[in-house]
Amino acid sequence: MHAAERERRFEALLERHRGILFKVAGTYCREPAEREDLMQDIAAQLWRAFPGYDEARAFPTWMYRIALNVAISSLRGRAHKQRDDTVALDAERHDAIGDAATAAETDERVRLLYRCIDRLDPLDRALLLLHLDERSQREIAEILGLTETNVGTKLGRLKQRLRNDLRDA
Known part of the structure; x- marks a missing residue:
C-alpha cells in the first residue's frame, strides 16, 4: 500500500x-483540554501503529486496544503528577431532565456514578467502557488481553462493586 x-x-x-x-478520552479525562490532548495522543499512536494493522482483524477492536493502552498510560502519568484520585466533574457531561427537582436528583446521581467510575483502576474503567459499549466478552477479552472467563468474572465483580458503592454513597 502506497503512503x-x-x-x-x-x-x-x-x-x-x-x-x-470520544468514549475512551471521556472515560479517562474530565477536563476538555485533557480530553482533546488524549484524543490527539491516541490518534498519533494509532497512526504510528497503523502499518502493523492486520486487516483480518476488526478495526474497532484494534483501535480500542491501542486507545485504552494510551489512555491508561496517560492516566498513570497524570497520577504521578497529582496524587489526588478524584477529578473535578465536568458540568457539560450532564443532561438536565424534567423539572428542577428531578433534574437536581438526576444530576446528583450522575455525579455520584462518575465519582465511582473515577475511583476505578484503569483496567476496570476499560472493562466498564467496553461493557457499556455493548462489546462481547470475546471482544473485550481480545482488546484487554484477558480470557473470556476472566472478563466474565471481572464484570460480575465490577457490577457488584458499583452497586455497593452507589448504595453506600
Missing part, C-alpha cells in the same frame, strides 16, 4: 470509528 493510499485508508477508518476516541 498516500495508506493515509486515506487510515483517515477513513479513524473518521468512521471516531466515537471510540
Whole structure:
C-alpha cells in the first residue's frame, strides 16, 4: 500500500470509528483540554501503529486496544503528577431532565456514578467502557488481553462493586 493510499485508508477508518476516541478520552479525562490532548495522543499512536494493522482483524477492536493502552498510560502519568484520585466533574457531561427537582436528583446521581467510575483502576474503567459499549466478552477479552472467563468474572465483580458503592454513597 502506497503512503498516500495508506493515509486515506487510515483517515477513513479513524473518521468512521471516531466515537471510540470520544468514549475512551471521556472515560479517562474530565477536563476538555485533557480530553482533546488524549484524543490527539491516541490518534498519533494509532497512526504510528497503523502499518502493523492486520486487516483480518476488526478495526474497532484494534483501535480500542491501542486507545485504552494510551489512555491508561496517560492516566498513570497524570497520577504521578497529582496524587489526588478524584477529578473535578465536568458540568457539560450532564443532561438536565424534567423539572428542577428531578433534574437536581438526576444530576446528583450522575455525579455520584462518575465519582465511582473515577475511583476505578484503569483496567476496570476499560472493562466498564467496553461493557457499556455493548462489546462481547470475546471482544473485550481480545482488546484487554484477558480470557473470556476472566472478563466474565471481572464484570460480575465490577457490577457488584458499583452497586455497593452507589448504595453506600
